[in-house]
Amino acid sequence: MSSEFDNLYREVILDHYKNPRGHGVIEGADVEAEGQNPLCGDEVSIFVSFDGDRIEDVKFRGRGCAISQASTSMLMELVKGRTAEEVAGMSKDELLDEVGIPLTPVRLKCALLGLGVLKLALHKGKGTALPEEWAGLAQDLELK
């Protein structure tokens, strides 16, 4: 089991799960969005405050499996300081490379929940486009 275990729950995943970065709420955030994966009950809410077009601060709260929470935590580090437009165009692979573990289709949705919610928040806050590939996912993940 150890190699399979190390593959999925590698140290950095467990570290982000137990000590999530950017965890919390931004009072008076410019925009917030939330989403859940009804299959698992994973939930993520994301709060964003902007400085012009730039993401000045971003935080999340949520509950769910280690993969969903760790990947959202990693996402917070990836996007802070970048422009809304840049992050709206960010590919899934950029986050998945960071997560860096092989994922089954079900677990893939866990890993992408945070990114879906963030893109929705940027869409709500800055009118950035929601890529077509997210349309189906947005339904699956009950984004709002």
Place this chain on the structure above:
Amino acid sequence: MIRKVTVGRTTWNELPHKFEAGTAPIAEAVGLGAAIDYLSEIGLDAIERYERDLLDYALPKLEAAEGVRVFGPSADRRAGIVSFEVEGAHPHDVAQVLDWEGVAVRAGHHCNQPLMAKLGVPATSRASFYLYTVPEEIDRFVAGVEKARKVFS
């Protein structure tokens, strides 16, 4: 099933046959018969007693495990099934760790989201025992649960 088909007209068979197209599930019917014979030979009372013994073996071990919360009534009022949560670990992660230990459990909201809300949990893990379960497997199960808690909390 049809009664007669021509190019211009289809006549369906009478009920229930019109809804029973194709080969009847013969293998399944024979299999069901064999399963009934098998269970009757062992005896349903004996199976229930064995399930209860497994529960009496498993429940105290699980309840004694650190950071484990067991849901549901006392052993005398349940079937061979136990839902639980592990402190700090999402049920899907618990199930994943148990899977690697060779133990298959169900994890999720079990088609019962309102109950999950009432219990204040996103989901639970759920193990079930039956006549083919042996106590050593329960030991492995409990050890796996303890391992999951150590990993995630």
